[in-house]
Amino acid sequence: MTSSLNEKYKDFFEQVYQVVRLIPEGRVTSYGAIAKFLGSKKSSRMVGWAMNVSHVLKDVPAHRVVNRVGLLSGKNHFKTPTLMQELLNEEGVTIENDIVVNFSNLFWDPSKELYL
DNA sequence: TGTTTGACTGGGA
């Protein structure tokens, strides 16, 4: 909210990582929600690309980011195709057929629950 | 340097 915080955010990618790090444990959000929060609703693909690069950054919980219907669309980009689901299970999130169960209830919208 | 692809999304047929 403050200019000092905004100044901290230089690139789109950095902003994405920052938001993803703030996702509470056991909650999930979508690429589009992050993109919208960052001001470019239609740049959700870039959020996905940022995630693709982010797996080298250890503190980015990319497993908490799914697509708008709760599908684990990025699971194949993890070390193993099952890792994403396993990480979510550890946090108490149930996955069924690659879909987050009770997604709408677990959905964490940064533009509604996060205030900078 | 031009084209294709993609961890996306919303709208339309």
Place this chain on the structure above:
DNA sequence: CTCCCAGCCAAAC
């Protein structure tokens, strides 16, 4: 319900 298309833009080809 499914399928298709346009917009988005960095990276890969």
